[in-house]
Amino acid sequence: MRPVHLWLRHETRSTERRAPLVPHDAARLVADGVQVTVEESPQRVFGIEAYRAGGCRVVEAGSWVDAPEDAHILGIKELPDEPDSLRHTHIFFGHAYKGQDGADALLARFATGGGQLLDLEYLTVDGRRVIAFGYWAGYVGASLGVLATRGTLAPLHPMERAELDALVRAAGADGMTALVVGAQGRSGRGALDALISAGAILDGWDREDTLVLDREALLDHELLVNCVLSTTAQPPFVGPDDLTAERELRVVADVTCDVTSEYNLVPVNTAITSWEEPARRVAEDPRLDVIAVDNLPSLLPREASVAFSADLVPLVPTLAGRRGPWREAQRSYEAAQAARA
The missing domain is CATH 3.40.50.720 (NAD(P)-binding Rossmann-like Domain)
Known part of the structure; x- marks a missing residue:
């Protein structure tokens, strides 16, 4: 099995300074064989050099659209409006399963491109969330x-x-x-x-x-x-x-x-x-x-990011096989798409 590839994207919202994966945790994942790519981001609370020092590959902001097919695109808040179709697996808070504004449009983008949303809100064990801010x-x-x-x-x-x-x-x-x-x-x-x-x-x-x-x-x-x-x-x-x-x-x-x-x-x-x-x-x-x-x-971007990242890192080994909470997130996505059909 190929190693997991996490691609930390730049957040386009100007007030969003958090990072779901902080530099010291990214370095741990790299040491464990995970491929970590990090986009440059002018407002992220952690400087890009801290990620580079931990062995992460550094790329331009917004370059996730051209990422390899197997990259898991990791973020926090909403995606930009383009591209119209999404071909990757995205991990972020999608807010798309309860009829929120823009929910159907987002799900349609995934359906068109063949990608998948693993919504962080739906990473659960026995119905309880395992990761959150x-x-x-x-x-x-x-x-x-x-x-x-x-x-x-x-x-x-x-x-x-x-x-x-x-x-x-x-x-x-x-x-x-x-x-x-x-x-x-x-x-x-x-x-x-x-x-x-x-x-x-x-x-x-x-x-x-x-x-x-x-x-x-x-x-x-x-x-x-x-x-x-x-x-x-x-x-x-x-x-x-x-x-x-x-x-x-x-x-x-x-x-x-x-x-x-x-x-x-x-x-x-x-x-x-x-x-x-x-x-x-x-x-x-x-x-x-x-x-x-x-x-x-x-x-409080620093405090919030450190706590969230600490919860995320133990889940990464089960991401590729969609085991545990990832399976629940996938099922929630599939149910939401089925409801649209």
Whole structure:
């Protein structure tokens, strides 16, 4: 069997500085016989020379379109709109299996080119994800929620954790009531840690606590951090009727950010927010702001990348044979394509 060939592509989104494979882990894979090609990237938090020093082959940004047929193209966020057909196996967060915007177009590109999507979200064992940026998404989302609640949230930029923590301390969360839903998942744990560190008055609900929703209790918190990814219909956490209701709730940090899905649990918001304007006002009296930034861990690109890469590397030996979590990701892709037929 030929060695696995991983091709780390440049991320075209200007705010995306994370890397799913960091230099020291890439060097480990090379030492184990994996072929690793890395595209140059001006915004990636890790310099290209660190990859080169580890034995990786370095190529121009965007050259994955001409990569050998057996290369597995590794990334994080969306692909550029071209080419129209995709002939490689791509590994990234495709957001294409639940009717999201652009989902059908992406799947059609794979069908036309004969390639395959191994969506990182669907690498699972017994239905549970084995790799995710979730912890840092929750940590950042909750931190931004504190800043928005206190009225100090500014346009975003990549930083180190120490800088983010200092901003939260300066804003102050003493006396702030906060609720994390999905508290036992990766994102939820990150959100809890951030809010505990900030000194908020904190509640944490897991999925079971929302099956029969205590809406009055939910709306009695100043800050809601949503870390629940729903795959079935259920009552929303914050719906249109809540905009004019008597409530303490002032900010929703929608970490899940499933804004274009029919299972969106915060349907008062139907679009992502940007780094330039991270919060959107959806109600004035009483006010309600929603944070729906869809690449929150990129605010802490170094910490997020190191943790994610450490989870990815042990999975690489089973990639070629599509064993374990890779088999589940392949089945999810095949089911999505079959549903289109």
